[in-house]
Amino acid sequence: MSSVTENNNNNNNDLSVIPKPGRTVLASAIAKVYTEEIQNKIVQLKSTSHPNGPLLVGFLANQDPAAEMYARWTGKTAESLGVRFELRKFDDKDRLEEGILAANDDDQVDGIIIYFPVFGNAQDQYLQQIVSPEKDVEGLNHLYYQNMYHNIRYLDKEKQLKSILPCTPLAIVKILEYLKLYNTLLPDGNHLYGKKCVVVNRSEIVGRPLAALLANDGATVYSVDINNIQKFTRGSGLKYSKHHVEDLGDYSEELLKKLSQEADIIITGVPSESYQFPTEYVKEGAACINFSSFKNFSEDVKTKASLYVPMTGKVTIAMLIRNMLRLIDNRNAKKQQA
Amino acid sequence: MSSVTENNNNNNNDLSVIPKPGRTVLASAIAKVYTEEIQNKIVQLKSTSHPNGPLLVGFLANQDPAAEMYARWTGKTAESLGVRFELRKFDDKDRLEEGILAANDDDQVDGIIIYFPVFGNAQDQYLQQIVSPEKDVEGLNHLYYQNMYHNIRYLDKEKQLKSILPCTPLAIVKILEYLKLYNTLLPDGNHLYGKKCVVVNRSEIVGRPLAALLANDGATVYSVDINNIQKFTRGSGLKYSKHHVEDLGDYSEELLKKLSQEADIIITGVPSESYQFPTEYVKEGAACINFSSFKNFSEDVKTKASLYVPMTGKVTIAMLIRNMLRLIDNRNAKKQQA
Secondary structure (H helix, E strand, C coil), X not given: CHHHHHHCCCCCCCCCXXXXXXXXXXXXXXXXXHHHHHHHHHHHHHCCCCCCCCEEEEEECCCCHHHHHHHHHHHHHHHHHCCEEEEEEXXXXXXXXXXXXXHHHCCCCCEEEEECCXXXXXXXXXXXXXXXXXXXXXXXXXXXXXXXXXXXXXXXXCCCCECCCCHHHHHHHHHHHHCCCCCCCCCCCCCCCCCEEEEECCCCCCHHHHHHHHHHCCXXXXXXXXXXXXXXXXXXXXXXXXXEEEEEEEXXXXXXXXXXXXXXXXXXXXXXXXXXXXXXXXXXXXXXXECCCCCCECHHHHHCCCEEECCCHHHHHHHHHHHHHHHHHHHHHHHHHC | CHHHHHHCCCCCCCCCCCXXXXXXXCHHHHHHHHHXXXXXXXXXXXXXCCCCCCEEEEEECCCCHHHHHXXXXXXXXXXXXXXEEEEEECCCHHHHHHHHXXXXXXXXXXXXXXXXXXXXXXXHHHHXXXXXXXXXXXXXXXXXXXXXXXXXXXXXXXCCCEXXXXXXXXXXXXXXXXXXXXXXXXXXXXXCCCCEEEEECCCCCCHHHHHHHHHHCCCEEEEECCCEEEEEEECCCCCCCCEEEEEEEECCHHHHHHHHCCCCEEEECCCCCCCCECHHHCCCCCEEEECCCCCCECHHHHHXXXXXXXXXXXXXXXXXXXXXXXXXXXXXXXXXXX
């Protein structure tokens, strides 16, 4: 113990025990990595096609406090980076579609984000697809999901226009990179080789695409929803090097516990205030990331986890601004072609 | 009474009472209206671009008896009209996506239909959007819904390529035309003026688009789902002559009864074997149409309804073949442009 005491002599705490290695990593710190890149790009745009800076428009048609907070954050972050942000509120949800279509047609608008839920049912998927793919900074258009699943990186045959990735799954991948869980010594497409991941959420927006992304990088992914648990691994299809999906059985606490206790990475996204991922299921030293707007891990997860990211929203916002810059590049390239 | 007896002297029934005017109209009879048009068009295609006739490919990845029956019907109808039909079955649902993408790329394939449910959750919407819009005979691509809601009839600025309509809502409109409920004496866009309609189903696939279509033709539409009842009327938006939606309140039997008893047209699409629309809610002389694969009206509806269409599938199949012919025209036109 003495060597530890000596090595920690700047520390005022009780040094007779090795401090727990568990560390909380905030999304704001991770987002900073991308700040400089984004700011430089915006300075460049201001001296060329966008003298006033790019314009991001948010659409809010609900009174959901989580959506309002997310809208405020988007605005604050955008403006701190040199992006103009305009929030357009709709009391009448049925007028929203017209507002979005007007923004699609407005050459002044560079990016569009809708704060969901609007109707809270399948009609929201209709709205999602209304946003022009050229301004869909969140990458929610079907085109971007399809390209993601099939690892298609360009929108055109000439490979001039880059595709974008859905911003929440992308943010989580960037978080895993920041946490040094992607091993770049391993060959491309295998940076997560040997890693086991549990993803508690299988929505079409985040959970399922995320499981596929991680599997395509070599991980074994256990994808959990209320109905069942599936295993995603990288497939070996002839034409499409797609992930492979296998049903492991109905959801059960036993199965979740067993798989989690072997998992290197646990990612949660349960949209419920009462849900808590049991800390006892977490392997000592695992990395835990929560992308739900409710904290799905309890604070004591730090007694087990090595790295804990309690929320991811700020990284997601950085990614959506990055996506916007890529979409602006695409639009500029198209104008030059025309 | 004697005049009635005299006028019906070929009838062997008891003629002392006027026969109930209620009539059951079968989808097969309505579909026949389109048979000749479709057959002529296919003869023409066989002598030009499609010597072997067009090819429609169905994808089945479930054991749902309703889906299997629908697949058999599609095949039978298609072949009777000169269309080749090929059913591609998948035991592994996760291979289906590859199969669809291969059919998208295969120049021999003219139309694609997926028999849902596949996964039975939101992943099915992902699959729906995977089908190339050029081969999406059911008109399920978001593009076609968006065009329908905004009354956009062409796919290109030059108005050479016609858009198509989602085939089930289209089939119901065609049924209403057959039943002479569209009054063509009224101005265009007002053929249903003065008509009140109840639509029990508000899915994104059929119920909501159908309510919008009927409202855009001048009807007052009460759109009913398990949560609430909404009123659709033709809107008067500046840019988009879109329908207007108003919430009438939570679902209740009282409200449904009140609205139904004033309705000229009642359309049901409840995907449940046990659901029965109460005959007592039907106004004497109303037209009743059921598009669910389960019979949502009981047989005694004929004691109230003037016209009763118990199932609509065969008209839907006629519409999807019509859609396919339009998509072939579009592809031929594009090839000529290229």
